[in-house]
Amino acid sequence: MRAVFALASLLIVLAVVGLSLRHALQANRDLPPTASAGAAASGAAAGSPRAVTSQYRRDVEQALGAGAQHTADQAASAADDVR
16 A cells, blocks of 8 residues: 555656656747857857867956956055055
8 A cells, every 4th residue: 555655656746847847848948049049040159169269268368367457456455545
C-alpha cells in the first residue's frame, strides 16, 4: 500500500514538473528577440574569433583603466579633504 502511494506521489510530482516546464518553454518562445540577438543576427557582432577576443580585451582594458582612474581621483579627493 505504501509503495502505491509513493508511486502515485511520484507521478503527480512528475506531472506538475512537466507542466511547469512546458509552460516555461512556451513563455520563452513567445518573447520578442532582444537587441543583442538582433545585432548578432544582423552581423554587427560578426568577425573572426581573434577579432572578437581582441575587441573584448580592449573593452576590458578600457573599463579597468576607467576604474583605476576613478579610484585615483577618489584617493586624491580624500587626501585633499584631510588637509
